[in-house]
Amino acid sequence: MSKIEFVKSVSVLDQLPKTKLPEVALAGRSNVGKSSFINTLFNRKGLAKTSSTPGKTRTLNYYNVDNKFYLVDLPGFGYAKVSKSERDYWERVLIKYFQNNINISRVIHFIDSRHKPTQLDIVLNQFLVELDIPYIILLNKVDKLKQSELAKVKKEIKEFFPELSMGDNLFLFSSVKGTGKKELINFLFNSYS
Numbered sequence: 116m117s118k119i120e121f122v123k124s125v126s127v128l129d130q131l132p133k134t135k136l137p138e139v140a141l142a143g144r145s146n147v148g149k150s151s152f153i154n155t156l157f158n159r160k161g162l163a164k165t166s167s168t169p170g171k172t173r174t175l176n177y178y179n180v181d182n183k184f185y186l187v188d189l190p191g192f193g194y195a196k197v198s199k200s201e202r203d204y205w206e207r208v209l210i211k212y213f214q215n216n217i218n219i220s221r222v223i224h225f226i227d228s229r230h231k232p233t234q235l236d237i238v239l240n241q242f243l244v245e246l247d248i249p250y251i252i253l254l255n256k257v258d259k260l261k262q263s264e265l266a267k268v269k270k271e272i273k274e275f276f277p278e279l280s281m282g283d284n285l286f287l288f289s290s291v292k293g294t295g296k297k298e299l300i301n302f303l304f305n306s307y308s
Contacts, residue, residue, distance in 0.1 A: 117181045117304070119157045124174035128211055132177055137184040137307060138218045142209075142239060143225030145191030148255045148290060152225070153178065153186060155290035156299060163188055173205075175212065183307040184220070192235050213246055221249045221306070228254040228268050228287070232275045240276060251284045251302070252276060258289035 122132055141149040150163035163176065176188040189212075190205050213219065222243055226232055232240075243250045254272065257265060265287070272279060279285040286302070288295035 120179045122177040122179050124176050126174045135218055137220035138187050139184055140187045140189055140219055140222045142189050142222050147225040147227050149188050149225055151290040219248055224250050224252045225255050226252060228257045229259055252279060253286050253288050255288050257287045257294055258291045
């Protein structure tokens with residue numbers, strides 16, 4: 116498997132890494148499993164800090180993958196227990212990050228497969244479309260669904276985002292069972308090899 120290294124945590128945008136590489140940003144609600152995704156994908160327990168407390172990621176965390184691209188774990192959105200001023204601050208930082216960063220090559224938008232997309236998920240999707248940033252949607256935590264529920268979820272997600280196509284820009288993932296791991300690795304490494 117590839118080499119991944121934690122590079123740095125960034126809380127203001129003028130601290131972004133000096134080495135310019137394509138960036139794959141991981142975005143989604145708090146506690147949707149972005150850190151577990153990184154650990155599972157690279158077989159490195161504890162590489163990205165996971166927590167049962169939502170809203171733990173309060174910085175943009177940069178990981179260098181094979182000197183080919185950065186994975187950027189973004190703060191989760193929509194978590195109520197941080198102060199309003201902190202939420203507003205991170206909203207402004209993330210908007211600027213997306214608008215001004217020419218190195219973003221793709222966003223992986225995480226959605227918990229057990230819940231319908233929230234208003235914040237819809238806003239993020241519209242924002243990425245407006246900025247013309249390529250994205251995929253990752254339905255996470257699919258191990259928690261029965262087959263019949265999963266079939267329903269795959270149908271429902273296309274009602275929200277009709278442009279999705281399984282295996283192209285829609286993927287299923289479970290860090291518990293490893294579902295989708297091989298597909299995601301192939302997708303990422305074919306994009307940046």
